[in-house]
Amino acid sequence: MSALSMSGALNRALADALEADDRVLVFGEDVGPLGGVFRITDGLAARFGDRRVFDTPLAESGIVGTAIGMAMNGMRPVVEMQFDAFAYPAFEQITSHLAKMRNRTRGKVEVPVVIRIPYGGGIGGVEHHCDSSEAYYTHTSGLRVVTPGTPQDAYDLLRDAIDSPDPVIFLEPKRRYWSKGEVTPGADRVGFDRAVVRRPGRDVTLIAYGPMVATALETAEAATEEGWDVEVVDLRSLSPFDDETVCASVRRTGRAVVVHEASGFGGYGAEVVARVTERCFHHLHAPVLRVTGFDIPYPPPKLEEHHLPGVDRILDAIGRLQWDDEVVGAGRGA
Amino acid sequence: MVRTSLPARERSLLPTDEPLSLLTKTGEPVADPVLEMPGDDVLLELHRKMVVGRRFDTQATALTRQGRLAVYPSSRGQEACEVGAVLALREQDWLFPTYRDSVALVTRGVPAGETLTLLQGGWHLGYDPYEHRVGPQCTPLATNTLHAVGLAQAASLKGEDTVALVLVGDGATSEGDTHEALNFAGVWKAPVVFLVQNNGYAISVPMSKQNAAPSLAHKGVGYGVPSVLVDGNDPAAVYAVVRDAVRTAAEGGGPTLVEALTYRVEAHTNADDATRYRDADEVAAWLDRDPVDRIESHLAAKGLLDDARRAAVAQEAEAFAASVREVMNTDVEVDPAELFAHVYAQPTSHLQEQAAMLAEELA
Numbered sequence: 001m002s003a004l005s006m007s008g009a010l011n012r013a014l015a016d017a018l019e020a021d022d023r024v025l026v027f028g029e030d031v032g033p034l035g036g037v038f039r040i041t042d043g044l045a046a047r048f049g050d051r052r053v054f055d056t057p058l059a060e061s062g063i064v065g066t067a068i069g070m071a072m073n074g075m076r077p078v079v080e081m082q083f084d085a086f087a088y089p090a091f092e093q094i095t096s097h098l099a100k101m102r103n104r105t106r107g108k109v110e111v112p113v114v115i116r117i118p119y120g121g122g123i124g125g126v127e128h129h130c131d132s133s134e135a136y137y138t139h140t141s142g143l144r145v146v147t148p149g150t151p152q153d154a155y156d157l158l159r160d161a162i163d164s165p166d167p168v169i170f171l172e173p174k175r176r177y178w179s180k181g182e183v184t185p186g187a188d189r190v191g192f193d194r195a196v197v198r199r200p201g202r203d204v205t206l207i208a209y210g211p212m213v214a215t216a217l218e219t220a221e222a223a224t225e226e227g228w229d230v231e232v233v234d235l236r237s238l239s240p241f242d243d244e245t246v247c248a249s250v251r252r253t254g255r256a257v258v259v260h261e262a263s264g265f266g267g268y269g270a271e272v273v274a275r276v277t278e279r280c281f282h283h284l285h286a287p288v289l290r291v292t293g294f295d296i297p298y299p300p301p302k303l304e305e306h307h308l309p310g311v312d313r314i315l316d317a318i319g320r321l322q323w324d325d326e327v328v329g330a331g332r333g334a
Numbered sequence: 335m336v337r338t339s340l341p342a343r344e345r346s347l348l349p350t351d352e353p354l355s356l357l358t359k360t361g362e363p364v365a366d367p368v369l370e371m372p373g374d375d376v377l378l379e380l381h382r383k384m385v386v387g388r389r390f391d392t393q394a395t396a397l398t399r400q401g402r403l404a405v406y407p408s409s410r411g412q413e414a415c416e417v418g419a420v421l422a423l424r425e426q427d428w429l430f431p432t433y434r435d436s437v438a439l440v441t442r443g444v445p446a447g448e449t450l451t452l453l454q455g456g457w458h459l460g461y462d463p464y465e466h467r468v469g470p471q472c473t474p475l476a477t478n479t480l481h482a483v484g485l486a487q488a489a490s491l492k493g494e495d496t497v498a499l500v501l502v503g504d505g506a507t508s509e510g511d512t513h514e515a516l517n518f519a520g521v522w523k524a525p526v527v528f529l530v531q532n533n534g535y536a537i538s539v540p541m542s543k544q545n546a547a548p549s550l551a552h553k554g555v556g557y558g559v560p561s562v563l564v565d566g567n568d569p570a571a572v573y574a575v576v577r578d579a580v581r582t583a584a585e586g587g588g589p590t591l592v593e594a595l596t597y598r599v600e601a602h603t604n605a606d607d608a609t610r611y612r613d614a615d616e617v618a619a620w621l622d623r624d625p626v627d628r629i630e631s632h633l634a635a636k637g638l639l640d641d642a643r644r645a646a647v648a649q650e651a652e653a654f655a656a657s658v659r660e661v662m663n664t665d666v667e668v669d670p671a672e673l674f675a676h677v678y679a680q681p682t683s684h685l686q687e688q689a690a691m692l693a694e695e696l697a
Binding site: 072096 | 457458459462463464469470474477479480481482483484485486487488489491492496498510511514515517518521672675676677678679682683684
């Protein structure tokens with residue numbers, strides 16, 4: 001066990017995967033000698049050579065499209081999209097080919113490609129560098145979509161993603177690249193599809209993922225001053241969705257708030273609210289609320305603090321969970 | 335002797351002004367300084383497969399009228415490309431076709447019933463790509479170019495002697511993926527051959543509205559990809575050009591872009607009305623350049639195609655058409671449970687719930 005930043009954990013996961021399996025290839029824009037603009041692939045080209053880790057022309061559809069062809073020929077490509085919004089040129093290859101290849105070919109052709117995408121805001125990035133694009137991918141069946149909230153999960157989920165026979169959209173919360181935590185590379189993994197309870201609590205469940213996990217934990221600490229004991233669930237896998245872990249938590253607490261950076265309208269949180277409501281209705285004491293980014297294009301750096309969900313806005317949502325209306329003993333879940 | 339590859343004739347990446355050819359439209363041989371006339375056995379095989387392919391094509395069109403196929407995009411008139419390019423491949427090579435290339439698929443040995451599964455509507459694909467080394471037929475256009483480059487480059491990284499041939503039409507050369515694929519192939523020197531079947535129309539849109547370059551083959555130059563312009567109704571020339579490009583790729587010489595000038599004799603599909611955008615005179619002029627007539631004339635003049643052989647080939651084509659009818663006239667049954675079978679390697683609990691719901695509805 002050692003303390004690593006999330007970027008260091010991702011780098012270690014790539015190195016270990018390259019070491020473990022000759023079929024693993026890492027490619028994309030600037031991932032070679034530079035080590036990627038966020039240095040996630042730092043040192044890999046030097047260590048594994050330019051036939052395993054290499055720069056490509058600057059063309060995202062080309063990167064994903066050729067990764068599909070390589071996967072058809074037995075490789076396990078791990079490709080990098082430099083930023084969230086720069087992945088859009090690859091959208092057709094992702095949705096029409098990567099996601100559907102197994103289905104189109106009746107299971108004959110697998111394309112185990114991992115697409116790493118640094119996503120989300122909070123780094124003072126200029127336009128097209130801060131999108132939260134998860135809903136585009138979670139809406140596409142055939143893709144797995146995962147996002148780590150901690151350095152240990154960055155390592156574990158990336159190894160799981162590279163081992164997966166399904167294509168994986170691996171969303172990296174870029175504002176947390178430099179956050180540190182203990183990482184044990186060979187540790188038992190939680191399970192690729194599983195959500196985890198990051199912090200137990202009795203009164204309300206905060207459901208978060210990726211960059212918002214740390215914000216949710218911070219909120220939970222602050223909430224103790226208000227007298228609320230907050231449970232934080234880290235989804236980890238956005239698709240498939242771990243109904244079991246999420247619903248077990250909401251049934252215990254009877255209240256839930258879903259938090260994400262992305263715009264709320266038609267967003268991923270709406271799916272979470274629907275699923276929780278459908279499954280836990282009789283355990284709920286209040287409607288499940290969402291705290292999300294506004295329904296606006298991602299703002300310029302000087303305004304992003306107003307857009308991104310923060311501790312106060314989440315505490316405010318918790319405060320609106322109809323605490324005063326509660327009839328004691330009226331069907332509250334055990 | 336050091337072989338001179340085709341583009342080297344110009345000492346540039348550019349195609350020739352006039353399309354390369356080995357047979358005139360009436361079947362007389364044309365001497366070419368570089369391009370080699372295929373041997374008699376190859377010419378006879380080209381003829382046989384083209385006759386069978388054309389019969390398959392007319393049979394498939396007929397099946398749409400009988401409601402046995404949802405739709406069929408004909409490649410009538412393009413048999414020199416469909417057959418010539420496929421016969422130029424080796425067993426270990428891969429083919430990445432489009433929806434218009436069903437004749438190429440049956441030429442490659444994909445069973446007719448499996449070739450037509452997509453258009454019959456039973457599933458999106460009927461054959462095993464690995465069994466025949468044929469990628470799924472590409473419907474969005476040009477996306478298959480990148481798959482071909484990736485597969486070829488992976489072969490190269492693994493040290494395998496495999497070349498990928500990707501088929502696109504004239505319209506697909508306007509799609510971004512074609513350009514990204516040419517660029518990646520050029521940079522990587524990937525063992526891939528691009529064959530553009532320029533059949534004059536992207537559904538209804540003519541070349542004049544699609545392209546301002548002197549030829550579609552010229553588009554290779556900007557990517558460092560040597561380019562060849564060939565008479566796409568000349569099966570001997572298409573075969574020789576693709577064969578040469580495959581050999582060059584296999585020897586580490588990198589990609590080639592081939593533009594074959596041909597013509598789509600039928601409408602885009604049975605659902606299209608070509609009279610709305612082109613004249614009968616234009617079609618008639620191209621019928622006069624028919625690729626099957628051309629090779630028949632050539633073989634007959636050479637004394638290689640007597641009545642007995644002609645009859646045998648015709649009989650084979652009829653037998654094949656009969657087998658296609660038989661397969662297509664059998665109702666296809668697909669188990670609705672298969673809807674959920676191939677979405678992920680293991681069905682998720684969420685899909686299992688939906689599968690159970692459907693099963694209950696059907697019970």
